[in-house]
Amino acid sequence: MKKERIAKSTKSTWITLGIVVVAYVIMQTLAETGVLSSLVKGLLVPLCTYAIMAVSLNLTVGILGELSLGHAGFMCVGAFASAFFSVCMKESLPAGPRFFLALLIGILAAALSGFLIGIPVLRLKGDYLAIVTLAFGEIIKNLVNVLYVGRDENGFHFSIKDVLSLGMGKEGKVLINGAQGITGTPKDSNFTIAAILLFLTLIIVLNLVNSRSGRAIMAIRDNRIAAESIGINITRYKLLAFSISAGLAGMAGVLYAHNLSTLAAQPKNFGYNMSIMILVYVVLGGIGNIRVSMIAAVILTLLPELLRELQDYRMLIYSIVLIVMMLFNWSPKAKEWREKYSLKRFLGKKAAKEEA
Amino acid sequence: MSSFFTFLINGISLGSIYAIIALGYTMVYGIAKMLNFAHGDVIMVGSYMVFLSMGSLGLPPVLAVLLAVVVCTVLGITIEKIAYKPLRKASPLAVLITAIGVSYFLQNAALLFFGANTKMFTSVISLPAISLAEGQINITGETQVTIIVCIIIMIGLSLFIKKTKAGQAMLAVSEDKGAAELMGVNVNGTISLTFAIGSALAAVAGVLLCSTYPTLNPYTGSMPGIKAFTAAVFGGIGSIPGAFVGGILLGIIENLSKAYISSQLSDAIVFSVLIIVLLVKPTGILGTKISEKV
Structure with missing residues (x-):
């Protein structure tokens, strides 16, 4: 019995991963043979970005x-941390290692902020947690919008007022320009990288869900008090899930940042609206259903x-x-x-009739 | 020093608006145990009603405000009946997502009906400003009316809850829904009444908000709504005096940080207050602690 169940979850994981691979191969062939319009081609990386966001939010x-x-x-943190790194290292590193390092930095920065936010926030429940995460998202957006960073021969300069107060030398270059954000990010991401990252995200999340830690996390979700009474460390597992989720959102942010040359924190990309959009993908795909929420993200990005x-x-x-x-x-x-019109009952009735 | 007082008084005025909005949150939270995300957008609908009825229909301000109050009350009750009532026994997550859906629905419906352009709202208040300290401190008519209206609402609502049967029923339902029902309290009616009062107050808050800050677009309500919720949490959710204290304090914090720290960071500061309050005293300044039963 137990073996069967494990096999089932593994099978489901393989199906999910298979869908991504098949979709990637189809899209890539279509793109290379020139069937896809440039509009759809331009959407390929954002599709993966939003799919990663949906999967990572579904974890939370x-x-x-x-x-x-x-x-x-968290996406904003990942995007800005990695774009900042890439702009700094534009001349000193080749594209491959630069993107890899930027990716690591973006993920770590987002996961770290998720961890730091998580420590206080995860003590709260339900509505409070929702409103605090909302507040946090707005704080991040606000902070990024007033941040000015420049670099000259003396090193980095920071300010939260304007470019002039950076007090840079003649050779100085503004790296983060307040509300205008970061310009000149190298376009290091492409569809292949995006698909690989989506694949990785799924492996991480699905393996987590089917692991011992995943079962502990779901036990906490279903009944916190019961989970605590059998010795599950609530804070630890909650933080684990939350940080991983934040880190994956940061990864989506890295993809997002390296697909555009200009990165600025606006309500429409990193604000409350974006968080709600991702939530719509998750709800429509099914809360807790990783595979369908990924598909929902793709369809809902493509359709409009x-x-x-x-x-x-x-x-x-x-x-x-x-x-x-x-x-x-x-x-x-x-x-x-x-219940009245369910398919199962309908089939059950049919079966019963046939038996009779 | 005089500029400090001006900021302080403007802060109290802004805080009074937050307090009136926060009342709607806190009452609904106390009774239905849900965060009514759409509350902020009811404010926006109320403001549009006043804007349209004064601009297009040419109604006098008092009638326009009354119309807005009626529309918002009906809207509040409708939202409760259609979206929230079927979910009384659902998980809090489902209710919250529905509330977000309603909030989004109102915003986007307003976007379609009224357009995305920001409208200039003409103030409904035509009181002369008071000058104090030889003209160094100016208190505008809007500020005076806002503060006075807030105080009247606070006193009126406290009396309503303490002295009337309906008010006592609200207290009973917020304490224990099941027991209240056994005692013959009409729970559904009481919840509807709470939504009605909250939404009517939202209309008033919307008019005051748009009179003080005369711009109006479909997203006008969402930020003040979230901040007012912060105020409700700050003061202790479920507590009416708490909403008042929290609202005023938050308004002062926002205005002073705008004046002395950074105007762009004031939102971040307000939200940091929320996070700090929830960490140090999750029940808020005047809230009571509820222990969890297994």
Whole structure:
């Protein structure tokens, strides 16, 4: 019995990973043979970015069971940390190792901020945690928007006022220019790298979910007090999941930053709206269902770009989707209705009839 | 020194608006145990109502405000009936996501109806400013009215809860829903009433907010809404005097940090206050501790 169950989860992992590989091969062939329009081609890296975000948020929302509304904040940390590094090292390192190091820095910076935020925040529950993560996301965005960093022959200069107060020498170069952000980030990421990172994300998350730690995390989600009473270290596992989730969001941020030459923290890319968008992917794909949330992220990023006419209604439709999904899943009337018309029961009836 | 007082008084005025919004959060949280994310957007709807009825229909300010209050009350009750009531027994996560959905829905519906352009809101208040200290401190009519309205609402609401049957029912439901129902309290009605009062207050807050800061767009309500929630947590969620104290303090902190530290960082400072409060005293200044039963 036990063996069977383990085999099932492994099988599901292989299917998920297989989907990514097949999708990558198809897209890459289509792109190389020139079937894809430049619009879709330009979307390939963002698709992977949002899929990584969705998977990483699903780790927090679905597996850990806590609502984080500041996920874009971690993405912002990863993006800015790595873009800063890449801009600094533009001349001194070749593209390959530079991106690899930038990736490491982005992930570590985001995971570290997730860890630091997590220590106080994870003591809170439910709504409080949601609002604090939201506040954190806004703080990050605010801080990044007032940060000015420049470099000249004397080293780095920091300021939170303006470029002039950096007090740089003649040779000085502004690296982070407040609300204008970072310009001139090398375009180091491409679809192959993005797909590999998505693949890695899935391996990390799915292995975590099916591991001892993953079961501990899910036990905490299902009943915190019961989990604590059998000796699970709540803080440790919560922090583990939260930091990994933040680190993966940072990885998505690195991809995002290295796909654009200009990086600035605006409400639409790193604000509350972005966090909500990712949440929509997770909710639509299924809270706790890693594979489908990834697919939902891809479809929901692709659809509005292909159906430009719907652009105005997109967010309205998303909001209705959120409400209807929740009502459909939880309202007593919907539950009744689902039981009445469920496919399983229908099939069960058929089977029963055939037996008779 | 006089500039300090000006900042302080403006802070109290902003804080009064936060306090009125925070009341809506705190009452709903106390009774339905949910964070009504859409509360901030009800403020925006109320402001648009006043803007349209004064601009397009040419109603006098008092009627326009009354209309906004009625519309918001109906809106609040409708939201509760359609989106929140079926989820009474659902997980807190589901309720929170629904509330975010409602908030988003209101914002984007407003975006479609009223357009993304920021509108210039004409103040509904036409009181002359008071000059103090030989004209060094100016208190505008908006500031005076905001502070007075806030105090009236606080006193009125406290009396309502202490002296009337409906108010006592609200207290009972927030204490123990099941027991209140057994005692013959109409729980559904009480929850609707709470949403109605909260939304009516949101309309008032919206008018005051837009009179003081005269810009209006579909996202006007979301930031003050989140900050007012911060204020409610700061003062102790579920507590009405707490919402008042938290709101005023937060308004002062925001305005003083805008004046003396950095105008761009004031939001970050306000949110840091929230995080610090939740770490040091998660129940807020005037909140009571509830221990968890197994």
